[in-house]
Amino acid sequence: MRVVPLDEPELPESSHYIVWDCRTAETARRWSRQGGATRLNRTIACGRLLNGRDILRLDDLGIRYACNTHPNIDGLLRLVGYIDAETISTRKERIAEAHDVANTVFNATTAAFGMFASVTHYDATFYENLSSEFDKRLKVAPLMLLVDAISANQETTIQHCSLVTTIAVAFGGVLGLGAADMERLFLSAFFHDIGKSVVPKHVIDKPGKLTPDEIRLVRSHVTVGYEMLRRFPETAGEIADVALYHHEMLDGSGYPNGLKGGEISDLIRLVTICDVFAALIERRSYKPPMPAREAYGILQAMGPKLDQALVAVFGEVVESLA
CATH class of the missing domain: 1.10.3210.10 (Hypothetical protein af1432)
Known part of the structure; x- marks a missing residue:
């Protein structure tokens, strides 16, 4: 698991990622061009400025998990566990x-x-x-x-x-x-x-x-x-x-x-x-x-x-x- 900073230029090598800033959609588009949607299927996107259109756009890019609040750590860990069933298994x-x-x-x-x-x-x-x-x-x-x-x-x-x-x-x-x-x-x-x-x-x-x-x-x-x-x-x-x-x-x-x-x-x-x-x-x-x-x-x-x-x-x- 990796929490990704605002200015991460390249798609990280990891099992899943957390993108946590108001420019989530922009970051996701850049990563999608680099690695394709399959690389993002376990990414969690969080950002207070995300709107409904952004969330739909993220879905198109392969990000299935998005919210426009900053979740607490317990909720985030539960979501990570749900997403990464293979790791849990x-x-x-x-x-x-x-x-x-x-x-x-x-x-x-x-x-x-x-x-x-x-x-x-x-x-x-x-x-x-x-x-x-x-x-x-x-x-x-x-x-x-x-x-x-x-x-x-x-x-x-x-x-x-x-x-x-x-x-x-x-x-x-x-x-x-x-x-x-x-x-x-x-x-x-x-x-x-x-x-x-x-x-x-x-x-x-x-x-x-x-x-x-x-x-x-x-x-x-x-x-x-x-x-x-x-x-x-x-x-x-x-x-x-x-x-x-x-x-x-x-x-x-x-x-x-x-x-x-x-x-x-x-x-x-x-x-x-x-x-x-x-x-x-x-x-x-x-x-x-x-x-x-x-x-x-x-x-x-x-x-x-x-x-x-x-x-x-x-x-x-x-x-x-x-």
Whole structure:
């Protein structure tokens, strides 16, 4: 969509146009000579000085939508939607595709519990309810767009987010979290790395050492993710905070703000442990998966960087994977 100024000399390349001035008929005649009436069949002409004769002349030139007032933006957008049925149809298809992607990823995440040898903490009813709630949110909230943002560009990232979410919910079961806290944990883990959707794939999957510029680019994913999530009520607050702070360490050695101890919430501590563990045990194009017990040893060796009381409890999750 383009709003065209008074002195636009050439017919713009666009899907439809808005001509908004008292010389609308003159502009339309000039464009009609350049591109023919078919180029103007989705043009909206507005002008307070347009009279009945002008409107008939515009119709002859291929402009079917004209008014002699300046419409408000809501009315204009409704008219654009009516005119551009093809665009609206495409948008609906895109939404449907994103919805399918979201459900596929969700189902793959919950199904991943098959990798656990122990299902002591697996509650089938809880997952059925969580799936229903997730599906309901997708229809009224921007979650499907956020899921699509993760999956559209980064197969590695969506794989990692699914694994972190699976591990996080298993950890939540060991901790005895209730349904509301489990949903918070699920969404926080699922979207924690959404900022990586803007990091080039060749950087995410680079097998060798990153350059200083590449390191800065990768680290920017926390602030990018926070900005993406805080825009929506469904993901603002603590879910966005997890995206921003999941690389903070309790000893202050993390990023982006070098937070310490009590400045880091329990939810962030949980997701951080699951994030580090998942990164170690998952397969990448440049490395094989690390055995679960070896990865757990690294968590323990990180000492004051992680909440070691939580790491100790996390051992039960590790044993079910070993």
